[in-house]
Amino acid sequence: MVHMQVPFYRHSLSPEKAQLVAKVLETPFLTSGPIGKEVEAQLCEYFGAKHAKLVNSWTNGAVATLLALDIGPGDEVIVPAMTFIATANVVELVGAKPVFIDCDPDTLLITPELVKAAITKNTKAVIPVHMYGQMCDIKAIREILPKDHKISIVEDCAHTFEAKFNGDRPGKYSDASIFSFYATKNVTCGEGGAIITNDSSLFERIQQSILHGMSAGAADRFKEGQYKHWGMEHLGTKANLPDLLACFLPEQIKTIDQRLALREEIAQRYEKAFLSTKIRVPKVLKGVVHARHLFPIHVGPEIRDKALLVLGEANIGATVNYRSVPTMNYYTRKNQFSGDEYPSSLKWGNGTISIPLFPGITTQEQDYVIDVLVTKIDKMIGGVKQ
Numbered sequence: 001m002v003h004m005q006v007p008f009y010r011h012s013l014s015p016e017k018a019q020l021v022a023k024v025l026e027t028p029f030l031t032s033g034p035i036g037k038e039v040e041a042q043l044c045e046y047f048g049a050k051h052a053k054l055v056n057s058w059t060n061g062a063v064a065t066l067l068a069l070d071i072g073p074g075d076e077v078i079v080p081a082m083t084f085i086a087t088a089n090v091v092e093l094v095g096a097k098p099v100f101i102d103c104d105p106d107t108l109l110i111t112p113e114l115v116k117a118a119i120t121k122n123t124k125a126v127i128p129v130h131m132y133g134q135m136c137d138i139k140a141i142r143e144i145l146p147k148d149h150k151i152s153i154v155e156d157c158a159h160t161f162e163a164k165f166n167g168d169r170p171g172k173y174s175d176a177s178i179f180s181f182y183a184t185k186n187v188t189c190g191e192g193g194a195i196i197t198n199d200s201s202l203f204e205r206i207q208q209s210i211l212h213g214m215s216a217g218a219a220d221r222f223k224e225g226q227y228k229h230w231g232m233e234h235l236g237t238k239a240n241l242p243d244l245l246a247c248f249l250p251e252q253i254k255t256i257d258q259r260l261a262l263r264e265e266i267a268q269r270y271e272k273a274f275l276s277t278k279i280r281v282p283k284v285l286k287g288v289v290h291a292r293h294l295f296p297i298h299v300g301p302e303i304r305d306k307a308l309l310v311l312g313e314a315n316i317g318a319t320v321n322y323r324s325v326p327t328m329n330y331y332t333r334k335n336q337f338s339g340d341e342y343p344s345s346l347k348w349g350n351g352t353i354s355i356p357l358f359p360g361i362t363t364q365e366q367d368y369v370i371d372v373l374v375t376k377i378d379k380m381i382g383g384v385k386q
């Protein structure tokens, strides 16, 4: 085995991209301006959505969306136990209660049945997460929601941009969908995100809630050379994305579907290599386009941390996505439960490791990762396939 160093992730923005920033500096717009507007039009076209708004993170975009939906104290929002903490934290940040649900043990996605069982008279929204890049069945979730009780669906698309479920992209059956352009995401500008929606009145409120709840944005306040007063009808946060970052997005959005083929090829190579081992991978549903954002494997709780050490010693970047959110101290303290109430999330979260998957990984690098996993880590797993 030839030893090498394989990072968990390597971005593909070259130093020449500094030209894009230089172009923004030639304009008066250091904050949100014409480039952001261009990207928003691009997003509307890509997703077939009526409206799009760039934001400075998924997290801030979600806070703004929940505020725009008037969700707050006394309200419940259904969230997966198996996700990144941000999905639940944004519910806490607006003063509402995250109600955790477990996931399907094979796909790690929430299901319509699990959502249905968690609905109470206080439920105001559900935030399905398209884990690792594979989409939940949003149409089926929409169909099980009561017809006489308004429950909004806000899709957490932090792991997907380019995925499809039965031919549909995110946004078609939900009230709003929120994306992340964080450093390791399939489309990135370092930090950032976007909200899409087909609901024009919700969009109007989102535009305000991303700017402190102000009734007019900076450009509108100075229209036609005349200062216009602004009002404030409801509470908002500060979530707009500056053109200094938005400038990295147009080209990546144009070429995202080309990179998807590369991600799929890398993911399938891993899947094939682990077929004859005890390493388990999430099930990919038939008829879906998977964004292949992360490649998690399951090696089991007995050896997971030892396996992380072996990967570290072999200079292979690896992370954990994710330990079950209700087991985090903040939530066990607050909810007075142990977190064991969500067995599939707990089992997956205690035994999973994410291994390198990015379009620029070389065949040699991937072969090295596979070699370490198959010759060292698989041997540490006792019993049957995890």
Ligand SMILES: Cc1ncc(COP(=O)(O)O)c(C=O)c1O
Residues within 6 Å of the ligand: 056, 057, 058, 059, 060, 083, 084, 086, 087, 129, 156, 158, 159, 179, 180, 181, 182, 192, 193
């Ligand atoms: C599932 C999920 N939701 C939300 C977020 C938060 O995204 P951001 O860092 O853009 O706020 C992440 C970030 O990794 C995530 O993985």
